[in-house]
Amino acid sequence: MDSIMAGLPALAFWGAxxxxxxxxxxxxxxxxAMPLIMISAFSAFLPPEIALAGLILxxxxxxxxxAFRQGVAAALESARKYWRMITATVVFIIISAQFVRAIPQDLFLLLLGVPVTAYALLQLSGRSLALPLRNRRLAEWGLGxxxxxxxxxxxxxxxxxxxxxxxxxxxxxESxxxxxxxxxxxxxVLFLAHLQTGVMNAQTVPFSAALILPGMAGLMLGYRVQDRMDQARFRWxxxxxxxxxxxxLMRRALGF
Incomplete structure (x- = not known):
C-alpha cells in the first residue's frame, strides 16, 4: 500500500x-473537466508535482x-477531421512541458480563465459566438x-x-x-513529456496508476447519465x- 501512496498520509490518498x-x-x-477538477482539488492538499502526476494516468x-466508445473507425475519422487542432495541441504540450518549473502558473491560469468564463457566459445569455467557417482552420490552429x-x-x-x-x-x-x-x-504526449521532465517517476507513477480504477468507475457511471441527456441540455x-x-481557474490564479 505504501508504494502507491507516494509518501502521502492515508487521508490525503483517500481524498485523491x-x-x-x-x-x-x-x-x-x-x-x-476531469483533469481540471483533479488538479484544482489536488492542489489544496497535495504537493504540486504529485498533484500533476496523479491526474496523468x-x-x-x-x-x-x-475516444473509442463508438469504435476505432469513428475515432480515426475524428482525428482526420480535426488534425490541425490535434497537431497544434500536441506540439505545444511538448514545448510548454519543458518549462513546467519555470513559468508562473498563476498568470497562465488567469489568462485562460477570463476569456473562457466570458465566452461561456455570453453563450448562456443566448448570444451566438459561432466562428465563421472561413476562419475555422485558423481557429483550430490558434485554439490548439x-x-x-x-x-x-x-x-x-x-x-x-x-x-x-x-x-x-x-x-x-461527435463533440x-x-x-x-x-x-x-x-x-x-503529456505522460511522455513528464517522464522526461521527471514529474512522472518511481514515486508518482504508482500513485497515478492507483487512481485509474476510481476514475474509470466514475466514468462508467457518468456514461449512464450522458446517454439520457439531449443535445440542448448537453450544450447547457x-x-x-x-x-x-x-x-x-481565476480563483487558483488569484490564490483564493
Missing part, C-alpha cells in the same frame, strides 16, 4: 481517490474509453496552440477545445468523441461547466 471518482463521473457525463485511460501551452504547464487543455466545438455547433456524440480523441493524444451543461471552470 474520492476526487478522481467524482471527476470521472463528470467526464462521463459531459466529456471533459487516470486521464489517459479514461480518454481511451471516451493555446490548449497545448496551458496543457504542458497545468495538465489542463480542455477549455479551448470545448470553446471551439461549441462555436462550430458539433453535436453531442464528446472528438474531445476524447484530442484529450487522449494530448494525455499520451457544457456551458455551465465552462463558466465554473473559468471561475475556478
Amino acid at each position: 481517490v474520492a476526487v478522481t471518482f467524482f471527476s470521472g463521473f463528470v467526464k462521463g457525463t459531459v466529456g471533459f 487516470p486521464t489517459l485511460v479514461t480518454n481511451i474509453s471516451q 496552440i493555446i490548449g497545448g501551452l496551458y496543457g504542458g504547464i497545468s495538465g489542463v487543455w480542455g477549455p479551448p477545445v470545448l470553446v471551439y466545438l461549441l462555436s462550430v455547433g458539433a453535436e453531442k456524440v 464528446i468523441r472528438v474531445s476524447g480523441v484530442i484529450f487522449l493524444i494530448g494525455a499520451v 451543461w457544457t456551458q455551465v461547466l465552462l463558466v465554473l471552470t473559468g471561475l475556478n
